[in-house]
Amino acid sequence: MRRNLLPILMMMVVLSPLAIDIYLPSMPTMAAEFAVSASDVQSTLVLFLFAMGVGQILIGPLADRYGRRPIAMGGILLYIASSILAAVAMEFHWLQIARVLQGLAACSTSIVVFSAVRDCFTPKEGARYYSYLNGVICVIPALAPTLGGLLALQFGWRSTFVFMMLYAIVIMVIVGYRLPETRPANTVTTGPLYRWSRYKPVLVEPHFLFYAFACMAGMASILSYVSYAPVWLIENIGVSELTFSGLFGLNAVVNIIACFAAPVIIARLGNRPTVIVALVALLVSAILEVVVQLVGPQTGLAAAFSFMLPMMLLCVGFALLLGPATSMALSAFGERAGTATAMLGFIQMSGASLLAGLIQQTDLAAPYAIAVVMGCLAIILLAMMAMSRFDGWHQEQHAH
Numbered sequence: 001m002r003r004n005l006l007p008i009l010m011m012m013v014v015l016s017p018l019a020i021d022i023y024l025p026s027m028p029t030m031a032a033e034f035a036v037s038a039s040d041v042q043s044t045l046v047l048f049l050f051a052m053g054v055g056q057i058l059i060g061p062l063a064d065r066y067g068r069r070p071i072a073m074g075g076i077l078l079y080i081a082s083s084i085l086a087a088v089a090m091e092f093h094w095l096q097i098a099r100v101l102q103g104l105a106a107c108s109t110s111i112v113v114f115s116a117v118r119d120c121f122t123p124k125e126g127a128r129y130y131s132y133l134n135g136v137i138c139v140i141p142a143l144a145p146t147l148g149g150l151l152a153l154q155f156g157w158r159s160t161f162v163f164m165m166l167y168a169i170v171i172m173v174i175v176g177y178r179l180p181e182t183r184p185a186n187t188v189t190t191g192p193l194y195r196w197s198r199y200k201p202v203l204v205e206p207h208f209l210f211y212a213f214a215c216m217a218g219m220a221s222i223l224s225y226v227s228y229a230p231v232w233l234i235e236n237i238g239v240s241e242l243t244f245s246g247l248f249g250l251n252a253v254v255n256i257i258a259c260f261a262a263p264v265i266i267a268r269l270g271n272r273p274t275v276i277v278a279l280v281a282l283l284v285s286a287i288l289e290v291v292v293q294l295v296g297p298q299t300g301l302a303a304a305f306s307f308m309l310p311m312m313l314l315c316v317g318f319a320l321l322l323g324p325a326t327s328m329a330l331s332a333f334g335e336r337a338g339t340a341t342a343m344l345g346f347i348q349m350s351g352a353s354l355l356a357g358l359i360q361q362t363d364l365a366a367p368y369a370i371a372v373v374m375g376c377l378a379i380i381l382l383a384m385m386a387m388s389r390f391d392g393w394h395q396e397q398h399a400h
Helices: 005-013 015-021 024-034 038-066 068-088 092-120 123-155 158-178 196-203 206-237 241-269 271-295 300-330 334-360 366-386 388-394
Strands: none
Touching: 005 015, 005 092, 005 123, 005 158, 015 038, 015 068, 015 092, 015 123, 015 158, 024 038, 024 092, 024 123, 024 206, 024 241, 038 068, 038 092, 038 206, 038 334, 068 092, 068 158, 092 123, 123 158, 123 241, 196 206, 196 334, 206 241, 206 271, 206 300, 206 334, 206 366, 241 271, 241 300, 271 300, 271 366, 300 334, 300 366, 334 366
16 A cells, blocks of 8 residues: 555655754864854754654644645745754854754654554554664664765855755655645544643553653663764864764664664563663663773773763663653553654653753763763663552553
8 A cells, every 4th residue: 555655754754863963073063153062052952852842742633633745845844944044044043943943844744754654554564664764764873974074074064954955855846746645534633633631641641651751761861972972072082073973873883783683672572671671771881981981091082982882882772672662651542542652752852852951051071961861760760660669650551
């Protein structure tokens, strides 16, 4: 059914990770040009992800009310406009505004992509198509920083946003001509768009909340790593933008391998044990990050590797965590999966961005800030899983 849909969806899903990763090597240069702190530039990542999280609640119902195509076209147009605004911004607050708008735009296209798979394919087919889409999402962090670094060296950091604009224009043409409307005919399109009664059954379910916060812990750890890494490696350790791109790409390759290995591990261990393994990986990564900073090399490429190697373990833990935690969070909501999915995305992305934003307000050096985020969150969740009083929060449940 609509087999030619997958290439279009794969091209659309690129918009979100592209907007996160392509300008990472340019962050120190951007801070210098705007005369702002490193944490201010890091806030552009936080704002993007926060807008994506809030957009889950705001835009999801719109896709059901007005259809997938209008939301996709509107999101891509907003992506183009916000990329232009970021490329021409002469004052830093305009760049921040552009990133909020770009986050909402990326959220729109992501919602359409994953809704279209749910609309057009059986659950068995959908699982395979979701794996293809997630594979694309994992590949982009390996490629985008290198592309962004080359663009920045030749044309300046603003060219990275120009590239995003040009890519979005190509996608808009393809979507305009080739993307069919996939919204099912029986979709409810009447009544209030936003009402508390839709969300309350989800938000009062402890099992959902526990695994939603587990997803948030993984995302907060990754976001802290992604936002701190460019400034720490380029500005503090002194590696070049291209060297940073290579190190970041190596980490992304590890993440890709972990993403492909995760289904095998989950099938062998089960959802809940895999979540435990993933959280332990986050905790060990935090401990290793602190240890190598205390006793490891402090300068040169060796110091860069000392920072990045524990982050590879973080990427493995994140790859193992997200799938089973998402499945466990949504397991009890077969009859309201759309609402539960929107709330999960909101908690995961907006919560992660708030935590990353808070840690950026401290004076902690990058390795210790990242270690605090992932270590503390992993300890809290693992402690809850070890206490019998919280068994109802994290034990396996079945849809009802």
